Amino acid sequence: MDYPKHLDQKIRTEVAISYLKHELRKLFPSISEPEIEGLIVNKNLAIPRDFWNGVHGIGMGFKLHIGFIYLLTAENISWSYETIDVRSLSFGVDRDLTKMADSRSVVKVLEFLEANPSEYEKYFIEFKKTWVDDKKRETDPIIVFEKKDGLAIYEGNGRLEKLILDNREKTQGYVGRYTTSEKRPLNCWLPTSLIMDLLLFVYQAIDEDNQDLFKSQINVLRNMLRDSESGKKEFIERALSSKKEYREPILTALGI
16 A cells, blocks of 8 residues: 555645754754755655654654644645735734733734733833844744634744734745544544554553453554554554564454
8 A cells, every 4th residue: 555645745745844944943053954954855764654754753752742743644634835914813822922912812912912012012022032033943934723713823833923023914834724524634644653652552461461451552543543544554564563463463453
């Protein structure tokens, strides 16, 4: 079985590379742009396997950005690069500014700042003290996802805050939107490491003849693999042990 074609869509890798560049420059300030490109676009990487596993590893390992890999690789989510009206956005997490305004909505935040000019001046001075002056990172595209109540920041909350304080009306970013009525990621990349971690508990259950643990973990594994073609491929070809005492009962239990 080949990997699903949507995993190779240019726009998805563009979003991932933009994200990786921004995070790697923040984590490793001494690393240069060509060095980052060399890490990301490496002919020794197996595409798409190593690429998406790497995106997950950096996002989850360094930043605990849970869920990003699923949104970015889901077949029923489309991505586009757009000019975005700042007022149409909301913050993805609470920050001091949203707590002051008692809202994550940019419109509500602006209303608060306009009604409280002294608070704006005071907050702007404090914010400038903490902002790292990095023009490249400052202008990196934000990453936005469409939710029921509008566009929410997934990556770029600090950049959005600076846009507000600088009175900017427009910005550039990547926007993800569901293309189906079902609002959950379908046929997305399942990180191979995630599957292997889960399998360790299944192996433990087999070793200890713990049927309750075995059944519960098999059920989790079945639900994980249900909607992921690439996950099934990684499970069979890479993650699952070749040892018969593990492989056979697991495949039998899954009906594979």
